[in-house]
Amino acid sequence: MxxxxxxxxxxxxxxxxxxxxxxxxxxxxxxxxxxxxxxxxxxxxxxxxxxxxxxxxxxxxxxxxxxxxxxxxxxxxxxxxxxxxxxxxxxxxxxxxxxxxxxxxxxxxxxxxxxxxxxxxxxxxxxxxxxxxxxxxxxxxxxxxxxxxxxxxxxxxxxxxxxxxxxxxxxxxxxxxxxxxxxxxxxxxxxxxxRPSAGGFHADVIATVKSRGPVLLFALFALYSLMTFTLSSFLPILLVALGTAGVLSALITLSNVIGNLAAGHMLSRGVGRGRLVITVATLMGAAGLWIFLSQSGDLLTFTSCVLFSAIGGLIPATLISTVPMLSPSPAPAPMAMGLLMQGSNLGQLVGPVAVGTAIEVYGWTSGAAFIGIGALACILLATTLDRALPVKEQKKA
Incomplete structure (x- = not known):
């Protein structure tokens, strides 16, 4: 509270x-x-x-x-x-x-x-x-x-x-x-x-889908979710040697809150949204690659997972707070938020299935490819985020 x-x-x-x-x-x-x-x-x-x-x-x-x-x-x-x-x-x-x-x-x-x-x-x-x-x-x-x-x-x-x-x-x-x-x-x-007009809602849907901003947020959230659920789906396997994998998984999930709250503080102080997403995606990619590729001890793996989750929490808070700025107008803002949630769920749905299949066929280290590709794509898309903002927000960034 x-x-x-x-x-x-x-x-x-x-x-x-x-x-x-x-x-x-x-x-x-x-x-x-x-x-x-x-x-x-x-x-x-x-x-x-x-x-x-x-x-x-x-x-x-x-x-x-x-x-x-x-x-x-x-x-x-x-x-x-x-x-x-x-x-x-x-x-x-x-x-x-x-x-x-x-x-x-x-x-x-x-x-x-x-x-x-x-x-x-x-x-x-x-x-x-x-x-x-x-x-x-x-x-x-x-x-x-x-x-x-x-x-x-x-x-x-x-x-x-x-x-x-x-x-x-x-x-x-x-x-x-x-x-x-x-x-x-x-x-x-x-x-x-x-508004009761069905035609108005249809126009809002078209305007939202055709707008660069909401679609960009959709893609960024899908990539973030892909990276996050790629890792979280296999946390019990990663942490089994430490015991009480359920409790440790919960602590890793809870650490995401730190990043969420930190994003609010940083954005309120004028930190650029695109630069913030680029920095976070880079750090998430590095931590994820370390987790899947290194042969480090279990405690170090757990620490890396906590950092991955905590740092990653900066992205959803940034993207959610950006929706009102990039919605075509105030009326379709809930639709833009719905589109963002579609991106989140798309990554959640595709990530575990794709990574699980890859690990079965190519081995454990193939999970690193999904983290790396997801982080790289997120970085490239985030370079356009600040330019998509209204002019007054671009000046802040």
Whole structure:
């Protein structure tokens, strides 16, 4: 809470901002619970690794397909309303999953959860854009961008405390219900009415896709996600010699928060966004290559993973806070955010599958190629980021 207090502008409702960030964390917990509950699901439902993979990857599939449509729904129906609807759908999916007795119903529940997750993470930034002044958005979006690593880490750290996967689901359902009630009580609806014109939304979609800025952010986030999930998918293997791989993986994920908050501080002080992404991608590439290619001890590998995650956290906070600047106009900003989420989920979906296949065929060190290529492509694209910004922001950079 003290971190949020430090980053939220005085005139902004602290309660509303906290409710939005908490909703994002609750949504992210549903991703983390699928990872940590794997052994319990295997034992109870007899699921194989492929089935477990589907339970996790369904979130990414929904995100790749539904990012921009979710943004269009937020723009059409209203940010607060869609945040509540998203949390409600998430809650319905959790309850359905907790009562599931077979894989078919469980995967259906995860699709509901995935759609609810997507609405929450697209509507949340839209609310923050509305209630936070432009002068402090970098700081507040830095806090918001912590939702994914913080939520996943919470799920991974608390999951082992429960004896059954159903208990994990029911507890998450209770937390989601509390979040939904908080959203209703703490967040004010927008004073402006959403536009009902279908033609207007179609035009906004076309304008967003044709705009250089949102597409650039999509590509950068996809590359960042590719690098991040390339590594995180194999953390248990990397850390198995140290024991308690789940706890160490959670700590590595949580270290990402450091980078998120640091980005908000640096951007508010005028650090160039393109230069920041270039520097971070270079350091991530170096750390990732070291992790996959070196024969260092396990403790050094763990330290390198922490640095990779902490440094990498600077990128999502930078890209998310840049969305309002590069949206063609304020109206389609939620669609631009949805496009950004599609990039995030594309990297999350492609990375683990591609790297897993490469490692199987060519050996462990082939993972370094994905990190290296991803970092290089990110650097090259980031050289154009500052030029895509409005003129007044270019002068700051």
């Amino acid at each position: 003290s971190t949020v207090v430090a980053f939220v502008p005085e005139r902004t409702s602290l309660t509303a901002v906290t409710a939005v960030v908490a909703a994002g964390m609750v949504a992210a917990m549903q991703v983390g619970k699928g990872l940590i509950a794997g052994p319990l699901l295997q034992a109870d439902l007899g699921l194989d690794l492929t089935a477990l993979g589907w339970l996790t990857s369904v979130f990414a599939i929904v995100g790749v397909v539904g990012g921009m449509p979710a943004g269009a729904m937020v723009a059409a129906i209203g940010d607060r309303r869609m945040l509540g609807v998203g949390m409600g759908i998430l809650l319905l999916g959790i309850i359905t999953g907790a009562a599931s007795q077979n894989f078919t119903l469980l995967i259906l529940s995860r699709i509901f959860e995935g759609f609810g997750f997507l609405l929450v993470v697209v509507a949340g930034p839209a609310i923050l854009m509305r209630i936070v002044g432009s002068g402090r958005r970098d700081l507040v979006f830095a806090v918001w961008s912590c939702f994914m690593p913080a939520g996943m880490a919470i799920a991974m750290l608390t999951g082992p405390l429960f004896a059954s996967w159903q208990a994990i689901w029911w507890i998450n359902g209770l937390v989601a219900l509390l979040s939904l009630l908080t959203i209703i009580a703490a967040i004010s609806p927008s004073q402006s009415r959403p």
